[in-house]
Amino acid sequence: MKHEPRTWSLAEMPDLAGRTAVVTGPTSGLGTATARELARAGARVVLAGRSPEKLQATASDITAAVPGADLERLVVDLASLASVRTAAGAAARLGPxxxxxxxxxxxxxRARRTEDGLDLQMATNHFGHFLLTGLLWPQLVAEGGGRVVSVSSFMHTRARSAPSTTRARHRAATPAGASTRRRSSPTCSSPTSCSAAPRPRALR
Known part of the structure:
Protein backbone atom coordinates (compact mmCIF):
# COMPACT_ATOMS: atom_id res chain seq x y z
CA MET A 1 0.00 0.00 0.00
CA LYS A 2 1.41 3.36 -1.03
CA HIS A 3 1.98 5.77 1.81
CA GLU A 4 0.74 9.29 1.19
CA PRO A 5 2.56 11.88 3.34
CA ARG A 6 0.30 14.05 5.44
CA THR A 7 0.44 17.78 4.86
CA TRP A 8 1.43 19.68 8.00
CA SER A 9 2.10 23.32 8.78
CA LEU A 10 3.77 25.26 11.59
CA ALA A 11 0.37 26.66 12.50
CA GLU A 12 -0.47 23.23 13.93
CA MET A 13 2.39 23.30 16.43
CA PRO A 14 0.96 23.54 19.96
CA ASP A 15 2.12 25.85 22.72
CA LEU A 16 5.33 24.31 24.07
CA ALA A 17 5.86 26.62 27.03
CA GLY A 18 7.40 24.69 29.91
CA ARG A 19 8.69 21.92 27.62
CA THR A 20 12.36 21.06 27.05
CA ALA A 21 13.59 19.96 23.62
CA VAL A 22 17.08 18.77 22.70
CA VAL A 23 18.04 19.13 19.03
CA THR A 24 21.25 17.63 17.65
CA GLY A 25 22.89 19.16 14.60
CA PRO A 26 21.21 22.55 15.14
CA THR A 27 23.79 24.76 13.42
CA SER A 28 22.56 24.41 9.85
CA GLY A 29 19.67 23.42 7.63
CA LEU A 30 16.77 21.45 9.06
CA GLY A 31 18.33 21.44 12.53
CA THR A 32 18.37 25.23 12.71
CA ALA A 33 14.82 25.50 11.42
CA THR A 34 13.62 22.89 13.91
CA ALA A 35 15.31 24.58 16.86
CA ARG A 36 14.05 28.01 15.83
CA GLU A 37 10.42 26.95 15.47
CA LEU A 38 10.44 24.97 18.72
CA ALA A 39 11.75 28.10 20.43
CA ARG A 40 9.08 30.19 18.72
CA ALA A 41 6.47 27.83 20.16
CA GLY A 42 7.81 28.52 23.66
CA ALA A 43 9.99 25.48 24.33
CA ARG A 44 13.32 25.63 26.10
CA VAL A 45 15.59 24.43 23.31
CA VAL A 46 18.93 22.77 23.96
CA LEU A 47 21.26 23.18 20.98
CA ALA A 48 23.45 20.06 20.91
CA GLY A 49 26.44 20.20 18.57
CA ARG A 50 30.19 19.70 18.45
CA SER A 51 31.35 23.29 17.85
CA PRO A 52 30.88 25.80 20.70
CA GLU A 53 31.46 28.67 18.27
CA LYS A 54 28.78 27.46 15.86
CA LEU A 55 26.37 26.83 18.72
CA GLN A 56 26.87 30.40 19.92
CA ALA A 57 26.35 31.79 16.41
CA THR A 58 23.19 29.71 15.97
CA ALA A 59 21.85 30.84 19.33
CA SER A 60 22.40 34.46 18.28
CA ASP A 61 20.60 33.91 14.96
CA ILE A 62 17.64 32.23 16.64
CA THR A 63 17.40 34.95 19.29
CA ALA A 64 17.37 37.57 16.53
CA ALA A 65 14.43 35.77 14.89
CA VAL A 66 12.70 34.88 18.17
CA PRO A 67 13.41 37.57 20.79
CA GLY A 68 13.42 36.08 24.27
CA ALA A 69 14.04 32.54 23.01
CA ASP A 70 14.96 30.18 25.85
CA LEU A 71 18.12 28.51 24.59
CA GLU A 72 20.86 26.39 26.10
CA ARG A 73 23.92 24.81 24.54
CA LEU A 74 25.28 21.29 24.91
CA VAL A 75 28.61 20.36 23.33
CA VAL A 76 28.64 16.84 21.90
CA ASP A 77 30.52 15.07 19.10
CA LEU A 78 28.29 12.20 18.05
CA ALA A 79 31.20 10.47 16.30
CA SER A 80 32.83 9.96 19.72
CA LEU A 81 31.14 7.64 22.21
CA ALA A 82 33.18 9.23 25.01
CA SER A 83 31.89 12.68 24.01
CA VAL A 84 28.32 11.38 23.96
CA ARG A 85 28.72 10.01 27.47
CA THR A 86 30.19 13.29 28.70
CA ALA A 87 27.39 15.27 27.11
CA ALA A 88 24.73 13.00 28.58
CA GLY A 89 26.25 13.55 32.01
CA ALA A 90 26.17 17.31 31.49
CA ALA A 91 22.54 17.06 30.33
CA ALA A 92 21.50 15.81 33.77
CA ARG A 93 21.16 19.47 34.78
CA LEU A 94 18.30 19.86 32.30
CA GLY A 95 15.87 17.78 34.32
CA PRO A 96 13.02 16.03 32.45
CA ARG A 110 35.43 9.36 2.74
CA ALA A 111 36.31 6.01 4.29
CA ARG A 112 37.34 6.73 7.85
CA ARG A 113 37.20 5.08 11.27
CA THR A 114 36.45 6.93 14.48
CA GLU A 115 38.44 6.66 17.70
CA ASP A 116 36.07 3.82 18.65
CA GLY A 117 36.86 1.89 15.46
CA LEU A 118 33.47 2.62 13.88
CA ASP A 119 32.68 3.83 10.39
CA LEU A 120 32.42 7.64 10.63
CA GLN A 121 29.05 7.93 8.94
CA MET A 122 27.45 5.09 10.89
CA ALA A 123 28.89 6.43 14.15
CA THR A 124 27.65 9.98 13.61
CA ASN A 125 24.26 9.20 12.13
CA HIS A 126 23.32 6.12 14.12
CA PHE A 127 25.50 4.77 16.93
CA GLY A 128 26.06 8.17 18.57
CA HIS A 129 22.35 8.94 18.55
CA PHE A 130 21.50 5.44 19.76
CA LEU A 131 23.79 5.86 22.76
CA LEU A 132 22.62 9.42 23.45
CA THR A 133 18.99 8.34 23.40
CA GLY A 134 19.69 5.49 25.79
CA LEU A 135 21.60 7.68 28.24
CA LEU A 136 18.90 10.37 28.18
CA TRP A 137 16.10 7.82 28.46
CA PRO A 138 15.51 8.28 32.22
CA GLN A 139 14.97 12.01 31.61
CA LEU A 140 12.74 11.34 28.60
CA VAL A 141 10.41 9.08 30.56
CA ALA A 142 10.59 11.03 33.83
CA GLU A 143 7.19 12.66 33.29
CA GLY A 144 5.68 9.98 31.07
CA GLY A 145 5.32 11.92 27.83
CA GLY A 146 8.79 12.25 26.31
CA ARG A 147 9.20 11.74 22.57
CA VAL A 148 12.16 10.85 20.35
CA VAL A 149 12.27 11.91 16.70
CA SER A 150 15.03 10.43 14.51
CA VAL A 151 15.59 12.25 11.23
CA SER A 152 16.84 10.30 8.22
CA SER A 153 16.97 10.60 4.44
CA PHE A 154 15.54 8.67 1.52
CA MET A 155 18.98 7.60 0.29
CA HIS A 156 18.41 4.04 1.54
CA THR A 157 15.75 3.65 -1.17
CA ARG A 158 18.52 3.83 -3.79
CA ALA A 159 20.38 0.79 -2.43
CA ARG A 160 20.11 -2.21 -4.76
CA SER A 161 20.73 -4.71 -1.97
CA ALA A 162 21.33 -4.94 1.76
CA PRO A 163 24.89 -4.42 3.07
CA SER A 164 26.89 -7.64 2.83
CA THR A 165 29.73 -9.07 4.87
CA THR A 166 31.90 -8.99 1.74
CA ARG A 167 31.35 -5.27 1.28
CA ALA A 168 32.00 -4.65 4.95
CA ARG A 169 35.34 -6.47 4.73
CA HIS A 170 36.26 -4.54 1.58
CA ARG A 171 35.49 -1.22 3.23
CA ALA A 172 37.42 -2.17 6.36
CA ALA A 173 40.43 -2.97 4.18
CA THR A 174 40.27 0.37 2.34
CA PRO A 175 43.06 2.71 3.51
CA ALA A 176 41.91 5.72 5.53
CA GLY A 177 41.24 8.67 3.27
CA ALA A 178 40.85 6.56 0.13
CA SER A 179 37.64 7.01 -1.83
CA THR A 180 35.37 4.13 -2.78
CA ARG A 181 33.25 3.74 -5.91
CA ARG A 182 30.15 2.57 -4.11
CA ARG A 183 28.80 3.72 -0.80
CA SER A 184 26.00 2.44 1.35
CA SER A 185 24.09 4.52 3.86
CA PRO A 186 21.69 2.14 5.60
CA THR A 187 19.24 3.32 8.20
CA CYS A 188 19.08 0.93 11.16
CA SER A 189 16.76 0.66 14.12
CA SER A 190 19.55 -0.57 16.39
CA PRO A 191 23.37 -0.84 16.35
CA THR A 192 23.21 -4.55 15.54
CA SER A 193 20.53 -4.55 12.81
CA CYS A 194 22.92 -3.84 9.89
CA SER A 195 25.30 -6.63 8.97
CA ALA A 196 27.78 -4.16 7.50
CA ALA A 197 28.22 -2.34 10.76
CA PRO A 198 30.89 -3.56 13.21
CA ARG A 199 29.54 -4.15 16.68
CA PRO A 200 30.77 -1.22 18.79
CA ARG A 201 32.79 -2.39 21.75
CA ALA A 202 31.54 0.41 23.99
CA LEU A 203 27.90 -0.51 23.38
CA ARG A 204 28.14 -4.17 24.25
Whole structure:
Protein backbone atom coordinates (compact mmCIF):
# COMPACT_ATOMS: atom_id res chain seq x y z
CA MET A 1 0.00 0.00 0.00
CA LYS A 2 1.41 3.36 -1.03
CA HIS A 3 1.98 5.77 1.81
CA GLU A 4 0.74 9.29 1.19
CA PRO A 5 2.56 11.88 3.34
CA ARG A 6 0.30 14.05 5.44
CA THR A 7 0.44 17.78 4.86
CA TRP A 8 1.43 19.68 8.00
CA SER A 9 2.10 23.32 8.78
CA LEU A 10 3.77 25.26 11.59
CA ALA A 11 0.37 26.66 12.50
CA GLU A 12 -0.47 23.23 13.93
CA MET A 13 2.39 23.30 16.43
CA PRO A 14 0.96 23.54 19.96
CA ASP A 15 2.12 25.85 22.72
CA LEU A 16 5.33 24.31 24.07
CA ALA A 17 5.86 26.62 27.03
CA GLY A 18 7.40 24.69 29.91
CA ARG A 19 8.69 21.92 27.62
CA THR A 20 12.36 21.06 27.05
CA ALA A 21 13.59 19.96 23.62
CA VAL A 22 17.08 18.77 22.70
CA VAL A 23 18.04 19.13 19.03
CA THR A 24 21.25 17.63 17.65
CA GLY A 25 22.89 19.16 14.60
CA PRO A 26 21.21 22.55 15.14
CA THR A 27 23.79 24.76 13.42
CA SER A 28 22.56 24.41 9.85
CA GLY A 29 19.67 23.42 7.63
CA LEU A 30 16.77 21.45 9.06
CA GLY A 31 18.33 21.44 12.53
CA THR A 32 18.37 25.23 12.71
CA ALA A 33 14.82 25.50 11.42
CA THR A 34 13.62 22.89 13.91
CA ALA A 35 15.31 24.58 16.86
CA ARG A 36 14.05 28.01 15.83
CA GLU A 37 10.42 26.95 15.47
CA LEU A 38 10.44 24.97 18.72
CA ALA A 39 11.75 28.10 20.43
CA ARG A 40 9.08 30.19 18.72
CA ALA A 41 6.47 27.83 20.16
CA GLY A 42 7.81 28.52 23.66
CA ALA A 43 9.99 25.48 24.33
CA ARG A 44 13.32 25.63 26.10
CA VAL A 45 15.59 24.43 23.31
CA VAL A 46 18.93 22.77 23.96
CA LEU A 47 21.26 23.18 20.98
CA ALA A 48 23.45 20.06 20.91
CA GLY A 49 26.44 20.20 18.57
CA ARG A 50 30.19 19.70 18.45
CA SER A 51 31.35 23.29 17.85
CA PRO A 52 30.88 25.80 20.70
CA GLU A 53 31.46 28.67 18.27
CA LYS A 54 28.78 27.46 15.86
CA LEU A 55 26.37 26.83 18.72
CA GLN A 56 26.87 30.40 19.92
CA ALA A 57 26.35 31.79 16.41
CA THR A 58 23.19 29.71 15.97
CA ALA A 59 21.85 30.84 19.33
CA SER A 60 22.40 34.46 18.28
CA ASP A 61 20.60 33.91 14.96
CA ILE A 62 17.64 32.23 16.64
CA THR A 63 17.40 34.95 19.29
CA ALA A 64 17.37 37.57 16.53
CA ALA A 65 14.43 35.77 14.89
CA VAL A 66 12.70 34.88 18.17
CA PRO A 67 13.41 37.57 20.79
CA GLY A 68 13.42 36.08 24.27
CA ALA A 69 14.04 32.54 23.01
CA ASP A 70 14.96 30.18 25.85
CA LEU A 71 18.12 28.51 24.59
CA GLU A 72 20.86 26.39 26.10
CA ARG A 73 23.92 24.81 24.54
CA LEU A 74 25.28 21.29 24.91
CA VAL A 75 28.61 20.36 23.33
CA VAL A 76 28.64 16.84 21.90
CA ASP A 77 30.52 15.07 19.10
CA LEU A 78 28.29 12.20 18.05
CA ALA A 79 31.20 10.47 16.30
CA SER A 80 32.83 9.96 19.72
CA LEU A 81 31.14 7.64 22.21
CA ALA A 82 33.18 9.23 25.01
CA SER A 83 31.89 12.68 24.01
CA VAL A 84 28.32 11.38 23.96
CA ARG A 85 28.72 10.01 27.47
CA THR A 86 30.19 13.29 28.70
CA ALA A 87 27.39 15.27 27.11
CA ALA A 88 24.73 13.00 28.58
CA GLY A 89 26.25 13.55 32.01
CA ALA A 90 26.17 17.31 31.49
CA ALA A 91 22.54 17.06 30.33
CA ALA A 92 21.50 15.81 33.77
CA ARG A 93 21.16 19.47 34.78
CA LEU A 94 18.30 19.86 32.30
CA GLY A 95 15.87 17.78 34.32
CA PRO A 96 13.02 16.03 32.45
CA UNK A 97 13.30 16.16 28.65
CA UNK A 98 10.09 16.27 26.63
CA UNK A 99 11.55 15.95 23.14
CA UNK A 100 14.80 14.66 21.66
CA UNK A 101 15.32 15.37 17.95
CA UNK A 102 18.13 13.19 16.59
CA UNK A 103 18.87 15.32 13.55
CA UNK A 104 22.67 15.54 13.20
CA UNK A 105 24.30 13.60 10.39
CA UNK A 106 27.03 13.43 7.78
CA UNK A 107 26.77 12.10 4.24
CA UNK A 108 29.07 10.61 1.61
CA UNK A 109 32.14 10.86 3.83
CA ARG A 110 35.43 9.36 2.74
CA ALA A 111 36.31 6.01 4.29
CA ARG A 112 37.34 6.73 7.85
CA ARG A 113 37.20 5.08 11.27
CA THR A 114 36.45 6.93 14.48
CA GLU A 115 38.44 6.66 17.70
CA ASP A 116 36.07 3.82 18.65
CA GLY A 117 36.86 1.89 15.46
CA LEU A 118 33.47 2.62 13.88
CA ASP A 119 32.68 3.83 10.39
CA LEU A 120 32.42 7.64 10.63
CA GLN A 121 29.05 7.93 8.94
CA MET A 122 27.45 5.09 10.89
CA ALA A 123 28.89 6.43 14.15
CA THR A 124 27.65 9.98 13.61
CA ASN A 125 24.26 9.20 12.13
CA HIS A 126 23.32 6.12 14.12
CA PHE A 127 25.50 4.77 16.93
CA GLY A 128 26.06 8.17 18.57
CA HIS A 129 22.35 8.94 18.55
CA PHE A 130 21.50 5.44 19.76
CA LEU A 131 23.79 5.86 22.76
CA LEU A 132 22.62 9.42 23.45
CA THR A 133 18.99 8.34 23.40
CA GLY A 134 19.69 5.49 25.79
CA LEU A 135 21.60 7.68 28.24
CA LEU A 136 18.90 10.37 28.18
CA TRP A 137 16.10 7.82 28.46
CA PRO A 138 15.51 8.28 32.22
CA GLN A 139 14.97 12.01 31.61
CA LEU A 140 12.74 11.34 28.60
CA VAL A 141 10.41 9.08 30.56
CA ALA A 142 10.59 11.03 33.83
CA GLU A 143 7.19 12.66 33.29
CA GLY A 144 5.68 9.98 31.07
CA GLY A 145 5.32 11.92 27.83
CA GLY A 146 8.79 12.25 26.31
CA ARG A 147 9.20 11.74 22.57
CA VAL A 148 12.16 10.85 20.35
CA VAL A 149 12.27 11.91 16.70
CA SER A 150 15.03 10.43 14.51
CA VAL A 151 15.59 12.25 11.23
CA SER A 152 16.84 10.30 8.22
CA SER A 153 16.97 10.60 4.44
CA PHE A 154 15.54 8.67 1.52
CA MET A 155 18.98 7.60 0.29
CA HIS A 156 18.41 4.04 1.54
CA THR A 157 15.75 3.65 -1.17
CA ARG A 158 18.52 3.83 -3.79
CA ALA A 159 20.38 0.79 -2.43
CA ARG A 160 20.11 -2.21 -4.76
CA SER A 161 20.73 -4.71 -1.97
CA ALA A 162 21.33 -4.94 1.76
CA PRO A 163 24.89 -4.42 3.07
CA SER A 164 26.89 -7.64 2.83
CA THR A 165 29.73 -9.07 4.87
CA THR A 166 31.90 -8.99 1.74
CA ARG A 167 31.35 -5.27 1.28
CA ALA A 168 32.00 -4.65 4.95
CA ARG A 169 35.34 -6.47 4.73
CA HIS A 170 36.26 -4.54 1.58
CA ARG A 171 35.49 -1.22 3.23
CA ALA A 172 37.42 -2.17 6.36
CA ALA A 173 40.43 -2.97 4.18
CA THR A 174 40.27 0.37 2.34
CA PRO A 175 43.06 2.71 3.51
CA ALA A 176 41.91 5.72 5.53
CA GLY A 177 41.24 8.67 3.27
CA ALA A 178 40.85 6.56 0.13
CA SER A 179 37.64 7.01 -1.83
CA THR A 180 35.37 4.13 -2.78
CA ARG A 181 33.25 3.74 -5.91
CA ARG A 182 30.15 2.57 -4.11
CA ARG A 183 28.80 3.72 -0.80
CA SER A 184 26.00 2.44 1.35
CA SER A 185 24.09 4.52 3.86
CA PRO A 186 21.69 2.14 5.60
CA THR A 187 19.24 3.32 8.20
CA CYS A 188 19.08 0.93 11.16
CA SER A 189 16.76 0.66 14.12
CA SER A 190 19.55 -0.57 16.39
CA PRO A 191 23.37 -0.84 16.35
CA THR A 192 23.21 -4.55 15.54
CA SER A 193 20.53 -4.55 12.81
CA CYS A 194 22.92 -3.84 9.89
CA SER A 195 25.30 -6.63 8.97
CA ALA A 196 27.78 -4.16 7.50
CA ALA A 197 28.22 -2.34 10.76
CA PRO A 198 30.89 -3.56 13.21
CA ARG A 199 29.54 -4.15 16.68
CA PRO A 200 30.77 -1.22 18.79
CA ARG A 201 32.79 -2.39 21.75
CA ALA A 202 31.54 0.41 23.99
CA LEU A 203 27.90 -0.51 23.38
CA ARG A 204 28.14 -4.17 24.25
Missing amino acids: IDLLVNNAGVMAT
